[in-house]
Amino acid sequence: MAQALVLEKKGELSLREIALPTGIGPDDVRIAIHTVGICGSDVHYYTHGAIGPFVVREPMVLGHEASGTVTEVGQNVRSLKVGDRVCMEPGIPDPQSRSSLLGQYNVDPAVRFWATPPVHGCLTPSVVHPAAFTFKLPDNVSFAEGAMVEPLAVGVHAAVKAALKPGDVCLVTGCGPIGIMTALAALASGAGQVFITDLAPAKLAIAGQYDGVTPVNVRETKVRDVIDTACGADWGVDVVFEASGFSGAYDDALACVRPGGTIVFVGMPVQKVPFDIVAAQAKEIRMETVFRYANVYERAIRLISAGKIDLKPLVSETFSFDQGISAFERAAEARPDDVKLQIVL
Ligand code: ZN
Numbered sequence: 001m002a003q004a005l006v007l008e009k010k011g012e013l014s015l016r017e018i019a020l021p022t023g024i025g026p027d028d029v030r031i032a033i034h035t036v037g038i039c040g041s042d043v044h045y046y047t048h049g050a051i052g053p054f055v056v057r058e059p060m061v062l063g064h065e066a067s068g069t070v071t072e073v074g075q076n077v078r079s080l081k082v083g084d085r086v087c088m089e090p091g092i093p094d095p096q097s098r099s100s101l102l103g104q105y106n107v108d109p110a111v112r113f114w115a116t117p118p119v120h121g122c123l124t125p126s127v128v129h130p131a132a133f134t135f136k137l138p139d140n141v142s143f144a145e146g147a148m149v150e151p152l153a154v155g156v157h158a159a160v161k162a163a164l165k166p167g168d169v170c171l172v173t174g175c176g177p178i179g180i181m182t183a184l185a186a187l188a189s190g191a192g193q194v195f196i197t198d199l200a201p202a203k204l205a206i207a208g209q210y211d212g213v214t215p216v217n218v219r220e221t222k223v224r225d226v227i228d229t230a231c232g233a234d235w236g237v238d239v240v241f242e243a244s245g246f247s248g249a250y251d252d253a254l255a256c257v258r259p260g261g262t263i264v265f266v267g268m269p270v271q272k273v274p275f276d277i278v279a280a281q282a283k284e285i286r287m288e289t290v291f292r293y294a295n296v297y298e299r300a301i302r303l304i305s306a307g308k309i310d311l312k313p314l315v316s317e318t319f320s321f322d323q324g325i326s327a328f329e330r331a332a333e334a335r336p337d338d339v340k341l342q343i344v345l
Contacts, residue, residue, distance in 0.1 A: 004061040004124035005324040005343075010049025013325045018061065020120060022128065029080055029131045030072035031088065035147040035318075036123050037065035038331045038341045040176070042115055047332055054117050062328075063123035063343075064090035064114035067137065067146030077131040087146035088122070089133040089153070089297050090114035106294040113292075123324065125345055135297045138305040144318070147342060148311045149300050154178050155185035156300045157293035158264045162239045167192035169230060171223070171237045171256050174244025174267055175203040175215070177339050180314065182241045182266055185300075187212045188308040193230070195237070197223050197252070198244075202336035209313055218252075227256045236261060236283075245269040251276065259283040266290055314339040321345045 001017040008014055024030050041051060042062045049056050067087040070080050080086065093100045093108035100108050115121030137146045155178065164170075170191045172183045175198035183194045187210070196207045197216045204215035216226050227236055236258035242249055245267030253263050254276055263285055280287065303309045316338040319327035324343050331341050 002124050002126065003321075004120075005063065005321075005328075006059045007045055007056060007062050008059050009056060011047065013046060013062075013328055015322070015324055018059065018124075020061070020124060024072060024074050024128050026074040026076040027130055027132065028074045028128050029070050029077055029086075029134050030126060030128050031068040031086060031134065032071050032126055033066055033068040033122055033124065033345045034143040035067050036063040036343045036345070037147045037151070038063075038327060038343065039065055039151065042121070043328065043331045045115070045117070046328055056117050058118065060115065060117055061120035061122070061124055062115050063121035065147050065150040066090070066122045066127075067143040067149075068127075070134070071126070074131065080131055080134060080136060085137045085143065085146065086134050087137060087149045087297070087301070088127075088129050089135070090122070090150060091292060092130055092133060104294055106292045123343065135301055137301065141301060141304050143344075144315050144342060145304050145311050148181075148314065148340060149297060149304070151177055151340070152181045152185065152300045152304070152309065152311065153293040153296050154266065154290065155182035156189075156296040156303070158182050158241055158266050158290050159185040159189040160296060161288040161290055162186070162241070162262050162264050164189045164191055164239060166190040168238040170194045170239045170241065171227065171253075172196040172241045172243050173223075173249040173252055174198060174242070174246065175200065175207050176243065177314065178266060179241075179243035180207050180339065181311075182243050183207060183213050184210065184309045184311075185303070186239070186241065188303045191239075195223070195226060195230070200336040206313065206337065206339055223252050224255045231258065235259075238262065239264065241266050243267045247273040250274070254279040254283075254285075257283060257285050260285065262286045262288060264288045264290065316341055318342050318344055
């Protein structure tokens with residue numbers, strides 16, 4: 001039995017003992033969890049009990065954005081040793097699946113992802129995880145930053161999918177944690193200028209702290225007017241990253257992308273949204289989608305370690321494990337100036 005932060009059912013959390021598997025396989029490592037970030041998905045399971053087809057039917061340990069220290073290694077593991085500081089990629093695919101063989105293991109239908117029902121998450125003092133999905137943190141990357149590699153990986157994956165070129169002008173629609181991290185990943189990947197939109201001044205102010213990021217409050221300004229000034233009235237941005245999932249953002253994305261440009265769909269709308277196919281065809285734009293990430297953890301860690309991405313301003317508050325339930329209540333409040341809340345075990 002282990003102590004864990006358990007979602008009993010929609011709206012009900014407890015910090016209690018729960019039986020979790022403890023066996024370590026030859027290719028696994030055991031990790032003492034240090035820091036776990038609270039993700040929008042964790043909060044959504046808490047407040048709604050489901051995300052799309054994934055429904056919480058029995059008690060589930062939450063958390064999937066984690067860093068920690070290796071405490072035991074399986075007999076085949078050569079890449080890590082006891083005492084290594086690490087972060088973990090939370091989705092484990094079937095290595096023999098056709099998706100995995102294609103390198104797109106993130107879309108393997110059999111992937112087991114922490115805190116996606118019925119798979120338990122990592123808000124518990126110790127976990128066992130495959131070494132292949134456990135990444136050593138350089139000394140200059142903190143546990144707090146290590147626990148943010150997971151959401152940053154979404155942004156890095158989006159930048160990879162965009163195939164950014166040096167000096168590209170980008171627009172990110174939506175200034176949540178993923179939108180901000182996507183903007184930072186785009187800049188670190190060579191973007192020359194990144195505009196980011198939102199309705200909440202507090203969120204835009206946080207994004208605007210970063211050199212190269214220009215916040216646009218779409219309650220006050222039409223984003224297309226800003227792009228007219230930056231790129232010319234008959235042109236647009238090279239890449240739009242849609243990171244809001246808000247139905248109105250898709251028209252903005254189509255209006256702001258340049259002919260022959262790219263839209264990367266990062267945000268996930270809760271319901272089906274209308275999308276103007278002809279507008280996309282008339283500019284012959286390239287469209288890419290992302291689902292989580294694949295093959296980018298080491299890249300994301302290197303960008304943090306090299307100082308090309310500074311995640312430290314995005315940690316809004318840190319809670320102890322004992323305060324875990326209050327941390328989730330705070331996250332459910334969705335304060336506009338909270339970017340990332342973290343729990344330290
Ligand atoms: Zn997450």
